[in-house]
Amino acid sequence: MPVVGQRTVPSAPRRRPAPRLAVRKSPPRRGGIGRAQNLWPYALVAPALGGMLYLLVYPLVRAVLISFQDFRLRQLISGDADFVGLRNYRTLLTDPRFWEVVRRTFLFMTVNVVLIMVIATLVALMVERLGRIGRTVVLCSLVLAWAMPVVAATTVFQWLFHSEFGIVNWSLTSLGLDSFDRYPWFANGTAAFAILVTLIVWQSVPFAAITLYSALTTVSPELYESARLDGAGAGRIFRSVTFPILRPIFLLVVSLEVIWTFKAFVQIWVMTRGGPGDATTILPVYAVQTALSSQRYDLGSAASMVTVVLMSGVLVLYFRQMLRQEDETR
Numbered sequence: 001m002p003v004v005g006q007r008t009v010p011s012a013p014r015r016r017p018a019p020r021l022a023v024r025k026s027p028p029r030r031g032g033i034g035r036a037q038n039l040w041p042y043a044l045v046a047p048a049l050g051g052m053l054y055l056l057v058y059p060l061v062r063a064v065l066i067s068f069q070d071f072r073l074r075q076l077i078s079g080d081a082d083f084v085g086l087r088n089y090r091t092l093l094t095d096p097r098f099w100e101v102v103r104r105t106f107l108f109m110t111v112n113v114v115l116i117m118v119i120a121t122l123v124a125l126m127v128e129r130l131g132r133i134g135r136t137v138v139l140c141s142l143v144l145a146w147a148m149p150v151v152a153a154t155t156v157f158q159w160l161f162h163s164e165f166g167i168v169n170w171s172l173t174s175l176g177l178d179s180f181d182r183y184p185w186f187a188n189g190t191a192a193f194a195i196l197v198t199l200i201v202w203q204s205v206p207f208a209a210i211t212l213y214s215a216l217t218t219v220s221p222e223l224y225e226s227a228r229l230d231g232a233g234a235g236r237i238f239r240s241v242t243f244p245i246l247r248p249i250f251l252l253v254v255s256l257e258v259i260w261t262f263k264a265f266v267q268i269w270v271m272t273r274g275g276p277g278d279a280t281t282i283l284p285v286y287a288v289q290t291a292l293s294s295q296r297y298d299l300g301s302a303a304s305m306v307t308v309v310l311m312s313g314v315l316v317l318y319f320r321q322m323l324r325q326e327d328e329t330r
Helices: 031-067 073-078 087-093 096-129 132-147 150-160 167-174 189-216 221-229 234-262 266-271 283-293 297-329
Strands: none
Touching: 031 297, 087 297, 096 132, 096 189, 096 234, 096 283, 096 297, 132 189, 150 167, 150 189, 150 266, 189 234, 189 266, 221 234, 234 297, 266 283, 283 297
16 A cells, blocks of 8 residues: 555555457348248238239229210120210119119118117017026027028028918918918018018028127126116116117117118019019119119119119218217217
């Protein structure tokens, strides 16, 4: 230690140098491998996307083009068609029969959707209150009815209402209603319309009921108990507790049923082909009749485009109303 005067001053301790950390340098990435890894997910999705574009987008674009062309049987064979602008749409929109079909389409859609949602809601509420065995039986029955092919279900309904061998006429005649002996159901426009509504409702209720029942299982039982303690009845509980929670699913099911009933074609075409007369002709049937019967594929495509526009307009108005109600409840 160095000496300063009479005192000894300790020397400062020497600092050891900090150990150097060895930094490993990662090998440079190869640009080709990185790009290939980034493109691999798109390559996996590409076949499904290409199939969707070919099966959905291409027919839609082709139908739009045909609706602006003079496209008849000769053009279908030769492949050469002239563009005529909006002439097909003017011809369609000035046809009184077209507007009668539009009115009937909206009537058909409204009746079906209202019946489907009322019956499906009642079935869902019933299933919720059943025991395990009863719930299993009802749900299995709904799934089986839902899984039946559309053409098979339509054929069964044709047999049921057959004028000579149908079980409906036999049952009514057995009850003493002799006026229904060999009654031609499909020769009466109102009766044929009612049968088609019954068929559509029977096919649509299972999906709506199962979906609403699944949403009902998410409602807490404590909410029901609190409402009952406050003296609320069954109707009040449904309006104030159940329906507000089910509203998003309920509105979703309504929109799906609007689409389903608006574009119903197979049932009508197999059962009545739009008859008798035009009693069961709705827009999809009208478009096919115009395209096939008169070989006016241009007018048929125009009718299909008008159908898409009308259905989209109904859904837009419906969703706007739905969002408005949600904003008011907040």
